[in-house]
């Protein structure tokens with residue numbers, strides 16, 4: 761069963777003014793679709809691997825034959841990362857989107873970072889410093905929230921970590937609107953974080 765592009769759970773323009781419609785259209789319809797096409801092509805002759813969920817594939821890349829491992833790491837990673845990304849964002853100025861975190865994640869942020877501002881600063885600093893393309897992530901390590909980054913489309917799943925949420929700092933995620941101003945994009949992005957979805961994933965991370 762080949763992987764398929766999940767529909768965006770909102771309109772292309774829904775994240776305006778923080779993320780523009782044209783960026784969303786290209787990012788979802790072209791970039792995400794390309795990762796899916798590439799991983800499907802790589803797995804075309806490996807039905808036992810293609811039968812796995814994309815996340816299970818990423819949890820153990822050693823089971824992927826060496827000649828396609830880098831292609832799978834990059835493109836299955838791209839598929840998994842973006843599938844989560846669309847869902848942990850949502851239209852600003854609607855309940856549980858943007859503003860302050862809610863629920864269990866709010867308490868965990870307060871415990872581990874003191875307050876939301878310190879947490880955001882830690883995340884934004886790490887993501888701003890990620891050299892070239894990559895992602896900033898929030899994961900749980902030994903019961904504490906940690907901010908980590910990965911290069912390219914590497915998934916935290918391949919390091920045994922569950923990505924609670926994260927932000928895409930590839931230029932394709934922000935260049936049309938923010939050009940080279942990655943820190944401005946990072947600051948604006950918090951306005952579209954879907955805290956209900958983050959709380960669902962936080963519960964999964966806790967197991």
Ligand code: MN3
Pocket residue numbers: 787791842928930932933
């Ligand atoms: Mn992207």
